[in-house]
Amino acid sequence: MCGITGIYAFNEVGRFFTINLFAANDTLSRRGPDTGNAFTHGYAGLGHRRLSILDTSSGGNQPMTDPAGRYTIVFNGEIFNFQELKQQLLQKGVAFHSTSDTEVLLHLYIREGEGCLYKLNGFFAFAVYDAQEDSLFVARDRMGIKPLLYSLDEDKFLFASEMKAMFAYGIPRDLDYASLQQFLQFNYIPAPHTIFQRVKKLLPGHFIKMKGLEVTQQCWYTIPQQYDRPGVSDYAGAQERLSQLLEASVKRRLISDVPLGAFLSGGIDSSVIVALAARHTDHLNTFSIGYKDEPFFDETRYANLVARKFKTNHTVFSLSNDDLYEHLFDMLDYTDEPFADSSALAVFILSKRTRKKVTVALSGDGADELFAGYNKHRGEYRIREGGLTTELAKGLAPLWNALPKSRNNPLGNKVRQLQKLAEGARLDEKDRYWRFATFTPASDARQLLSESSRTRAAEAELAERKARILQHLRQGGDFNEFLFTDVQLVLPNDMLTKVDLMSMAHGLEVRVPFLDYTVVEFAFSLPTEYKIDGRLKKKIVQDAFRSELPKELYNRPKHGFEVPLLKWMRNELQSLIQNDLLKDSFVAEQGIFDPAEVRRLKEKLFSANPEDVHARLWGLIVFQYWWKKWAKS
Template sequence: MCGICGIFNPNGLDDADREAIGPMTAVLAHRGPDHSATRLDRFTALGHTRLSIVDIEGGAQPMDNEDGSVRTVFNGEIYNFEGLREDLIKRGHTFKSRSDTETLVHAYETYGYDFVFKLRGMFAFALWDAANRRLILARDRVGKKPLYYTRAQGRFLFASEIKSLLLHPAVPRRLDAHSLHHLLSFQNVPGQDTVFHDIKKLPPAHYMIIGVGDSNPRPYWSASSIKVEKFYQAREDTLRLQKVIREAVRRRLMGDVPVGAFLSGGVDSSAVVGLMSQLSDQPVRTFSIGFDDPEYDETNYASLVAKHFRTDHTEFKVTSSELMECMPLLVWHCDEPAPDSSILPTYCLSRLTREHVKVALSGDGGDELFGGYERYVADRYLHAYNYIPEGVRRNLLVPAFSMASHSVSENLARKRLEQMARFSPMSDAERHLNWLAFFTAHEKNALYTPELAAELSGYNSADVLQYYYDRFDSNNRSFTDQQLLIDFLTYLPETLMMKVDRASMAVGLEVRCPLLSKEVVELAIATPASLKIKGATTKRLLKQTFWNFLPPEILYRRKQGFEVPLNSWFRGPLREVLWDHLTDARARSRGLFNLVTVRRLLNEHQNGVRDHGHKLWILLNIEFWHRIFMDGAPPASRPALV
């Protein structure tokens, strides 16, 4: 894995461009600590930092074709590069390395723009065609690797991380208020936008050509075009799925460095580890992380799987203070506020894993592809209420669920009934959003200052999801199939893949996701949701696929999730951090949030009236982000810890 950046100035590079490319590259050193280089010609400046995985000695970048007319900087892995290489050699190309990177320049020469269709892997790259004065950018199908870009004063700039772009003096730093509005709901900024005005991200499964008339992103693959197959046979389905996942794991064991795996003890990571153990002639190196709070600790399940497959298992324990001291550092690595608090343990796990291996496989993607979230079960029933008139739902169902919630003592059951009361009057898109959101539309309006509320008037985050529900064919996809696909297209790349990339690349660790291979993804999307979720059983097809392979304690355990104890932290050791950062003069001067509402959230949380841990986490992230990225000079180095 690597870091890439570059500048294309159609008028010719100027002094600002030539001076900026060095710092733009250097700030990405954590992504590629093994080597860095820049290359300039009349119109382009390309920068690259390398994490050496394949062809350690010969894979340095930027990399050219035979005559230097095509040049690339590449981040990721191409798992089918050996087959492409053989075909390209037969067509007369000469290779000077064993790396997958060199395949890109020759594939472009041979296949033209269609070469991106042939790639299997995780990637983000830029390719400069000097003869035609064109710059081509592309990103993998799922969005595992990030790629940002902006246009500033006649030039085009791109980078793996936003902080690199900010080091060019032509790039302004301005908050996009509409993106902040969506971030408070989605835990990410959806679509092509970022929290920085005029800085965009290239969407997954897209490429763009700069230097021709139309330079807008173009899709080269579409998950929504995959039809759901109506007729399946259980045994054939599970055998085919296991075969496809096994091949995806096998391909991701490639490389010239040690490979290990994250092991949480859930079905997804356990299945990946089990297949790795079958494909490896030595014990698999596995890594897990646990917390000082037993309610959030899953290491007993991970240990069970490690013993079952006889892995070489390493277990780490971290405290709340160790996790939270990383927070400003992770905001710097993310470039945007990081609402998903599980980035903290993901970072700590990556940092400790990196002490042993350079590459780790993970089970990411299983929940979105195979129906792993419990909200899918609840939402099937809530969706059926759409056929009941809205007035009846609001006047009868809401009071009924509300009364039921007061009659149960078990916390989770009460929480679920409260959610049913709140969600039953909503549309599908509104419910989908509110399952994810920490701030509702009403709560956001109360949080904003009057000036910000006026600026954002009329913007409804649910409209982003409504676009997808309107677009999908309900004749081909059931309601749950639509939900899964929407999460695959939005929540997975924007929240989960971003988290994994930033947490792992912060320490120079490459994470590979077999369940997100093109073949597994297409098979999963084509499989009807009725086979994935039955009754209250989530991820049913995946569990059936590995029922005689995984321990029963793993197959039938309740999904826990990779969470951290925010509520107790913010009532205990981090109480002062919250108050100091959310209510001081610097925070008040930003003109974003109503101090009365912020103080109410703090007081209610501290007094145990309500749990606002996730809301306060987001607000604290936003304030850290302002201090790191918006106050003072562009951040060229890592910030101090808390």
């Protein structure tokens, strides 16, 4: 796990920007704290910051060039099947000078070009420069676990793991106002777009090739959509197959030349990963976060049960709200593109403390999207199935609209969910997915923008982006299409972005066994009834491991975690809101948002019924803080 950056110039004007390569590379030092090097040749340059995981010797340093001096690679990630691939290459006469997976990837690319991608089991973003051809190849893994940003103009192609490296090249910081409106709706910006017009995200399962002035981008992987074709005879067989695939995935991800552990939240997903890892690791290191001041969200009791059952070396980081607040501005300072999933703060702190004990951690991310683990999945299922609950929710819509709603207490959260269910039941598949996936309706997000910003956020462009996101949802289509859309949208743009950015801020590599492509493809071969029914979400995951996990983990609500934003905004953050980031005069001078609408949100915040206004304000605070630090100049 590392940070990479590079440049491929088309002319002398573009070549001038290679002087920024070393500065860009240095911005990635927290991703790769061990070593940093750069390579230049003609019109091309590659930079690499290393977090040593496999072959910690200098033999694994990058950029890495083949013995003939033709090919040079920079690589961020891990190839978990590199040993098998290495054996195949050895049989073909390839000589190796290190025990790193980077060298295996380099030689595999030399022999198979883009075809090497189909043989890789891992997560990655990498670039290979061919000095003889003067060509560049960059690629991203199937699921989008590792990030890759790029900028292309008439003079050059730039790429990097993080936006802060792109800043070092002096990219134009012209806001993409359609992306801004999307951010206000989602709390993140869906790929391939970013907050800047001139910077894009390479989509998962895509590569870009450059030779001279010829630039091509291509999709090399999409998840097969073969619902109801699991290749097993029945549900019991499917459970067994899932167990086998997931254990193999976990075992692959235990390879490491540095200390390794696992996150253990106390939920089903992380508990399954720990159970499987414990079969192959004595006294596995596990890590949990507890919330002293927020008992509704504290799940350490369940994490401790799992840790005792599997005899792990367990550590609980028990946090107060003061601990959370203490790290808030460190997190915001590191965030180089607007990203307002408030649970990122917990991941930031967990990663920071975990890194003091291990360099690699396994996590249970991805299971919710693959196997229907969110409350919105239950809502979608109920609407499709119909019945009394759905009809009551629709009929009582005026009541839900009138009652107080909040994510921070059980009753208010239930009212919020019922209101959303009632709204969704009146919509078709595409509009319902959009409603469930966004925090703020498009009309409200647009209203928050100033008149000039609305003009720049072209509605035709926004409609095109929406259509692309929703393209896999058909009228009367399979429930799996809802999950497939989550895997394309929510998983890479929210969940995986959060984990990568917050963990790499501390030089911690996080591995996600549920997102091994063999598990993903199996998940999308399963019929709906294997994943969710009227009683269970993530049904097959729960049932496949029911005999192994503590019984207390079952039949309990999924809490997730909510940072106490409302309390902070009314207290510690009040001055920052009123006198700085959202001050009326500053908002007016900035010209991005409508001062009257911002003022209305602030008034609601301090009213007797704030509902979830703090969630909308959090997005504004994150953007304003980011804008002052990264974009204002």
